[in-house]
Amino acid sequence: MKSLEQQFTSVLAEIEVDGRPLPETEIVHSCVVNNDFAKFTIVLPLESRLRQILPTQIEENIRNLPSISRVAVEVLEKAPIDDEPEENKASIPESEKSRQARQPQRTAYLQNYDAVLAVASGKGGVGKSTVSLNLALALQQKGFSVSFFDADIYGPSFPIMTGLRGVKPELREENLMPLEVMGLHAMSIGNLIDDEAAMVWRGPMVHQAVEQLLRDTAWPGGDIMIIDMPPGTGDVQLSISQLCELAGAVVVSTPQDMALVDAYKAITMFSKVDIPIVGIVENMSYFACPHCGEKTAIFSQHGAEEACRKYEVPFLGAIPLELAVREGGDLGKPLMNQAPSDSPAAEAFRLIADNVISSLDDLY
Template identity: 50%
Template sequence: MTEILQKRIGDVLLPGTRHSLEALGAKVKVAEGGAGAAVSVELGVPVGTLEGPLRASLSDLAAAEGAKLVHVEVASRIRAHAVQPKLQPLQNVRNIIAVGSGKGGVGKSTTAVNLAMALSAAGAKVGVLDADVYGPSIPMMLGLSGKPDSPDGKSIEPMRAHGVEAMSIGLLVEQDTPMIWRGPMATSALTQLLNDTRWGDLDYLIVDLPPGTGDIQLTLAQKIPVAGAVIVTTPQDIATLDARKALKMFEKVGVPVLGLVENMAVHVCSNCGHAEHVFGEGGGQRMASQYGVPLLGSLPLELAIREQGDAGVPVVVAQPDSPAAQSYRDAALQLAVRLAMRPRVTPGISASLL
């Protein structure tokens, strides 16, 4: 019965996804005793609200097999995943996720911040790196001000907001100071921000890239160990045209694209409830199908998202029960799932990461 139950548990779908526990690399252990069976499941994605539904699914499965579950343990352990050749994950950061876009104005930074909040709410240890050195917006979106500490005059402590660590060039200069830098200076600033920040033990570091496919994106691909990329677009054709360029860029430099996020997909009138596709409909899904990458989620065009970003409290934190927050949580889950299905780092780099 133990072997049968263990095999059947591997076939159980993770709630909210179409993927089985076995496909996600979950570690399943079953032990039988006089009173019944005990099951432990270790997932490679943040557990969060999945624990209750997964427990129910396991109990139902055991009952169908004629077994009684007396103990169910569900936990998560985020592993380090493979990065570009000749690079290795950072010592304290298991997975760096780049969030990019082909053009500006598609809500990339808002998406990056709320995905980070959603992963953190699910129980992961998360950081955010603002790589847009010319137009840093993460400090305002997270409600951060002041200067970070430097305990030794060489490294800097990340600032913290809403349960996540954060670093941005915007925290090191005055708010209205323009970054009048040529490409090499900007790329040097990015690598310094990443390497000189005293990151804690992180499961995910979300990197908010500037729009386009320029120097900073190339530096990221060549010098920074990236486990995967997410492309943000809006449904309109001109946005998906530019998003295609970003997607192809990541493919050419060997960074796997985990999926697309379609932002501003639909607006629901707060007065009458009428849904309208202001920027077109289905552009993200068509692009995902054309290039064989998953559509991680479609996010709404909603006033509260903009208002909460300006107020420094992302909507996932400020209004966790709202449909908008749920959309971000759904997208974050799909992101974590796609990463969990990627190859892990080769053995022998750092025991703390494996």
């Protein structure tokens, strides 16, 4: 049986460019393969007529392979910079270099970040987006360069939480420029559509939208990328796991059993796609009365901590119910971007940021 590389070379050879089979040209730079998904990067000048026809031809031919059901073609004007040391390149025969570039391999978007973290939840309503943004800000305040990708296609909340409702990203040449806010570089589909637009999309359209935002945004790179995932274990989660090399996932839950059952589903999903769990955050852990200080465990308490012991994953911290957290999100002034605060919630976010870094160090 032919290897995947041989199968790709065979079907691509059916495409001729100026009388030569495509694999014998320098057009195909690289290929990403993950499960049934293949992504090609090709290099063509801006004025080339092939830009209009070649991506479609590649997609149609590759889809003929039984192991591939989804194909994406990225077209660049120039080949990406190769960071491989010169001494390693010298050892590769000239005849092998073009073949090596086309060999299917697992790579990903967002490679210019040291760590890409998904913040996820098994169900909606647990405060995942609030935790995502405040965690990103807490990490940024500790000196890390942080970017933020709102991948919640169906319910993007980033524009509201940051006060950027109605703000559209700049289109520069062929790229979307990330929005710069509160020290973060960020992108959300919520800044590309009307506030009240309903995203009635099936899985393939969702996958295409997520990939387009990852591919077409001029992400600056840095220390950490935080991806705010939609709730559940559906299409977007699978797409992100296929398109990005995630360093790990942070799972957000509330303390009650119903939420923890769904949190375990999220943990199971990530384990199936070989993404480590950085830890669990218990949100809405308790309510502290602002008048008398008495703590009330409205949604039970310590449930996430007990789940961490059961599933053998790190416990990152507990965030109390606090009025300032809700108000900050509604007003576009998140808690961690306000004046230095010694509130219990602010202290919790700082501790969670420290624990995330510690957990990553343990994993890698």
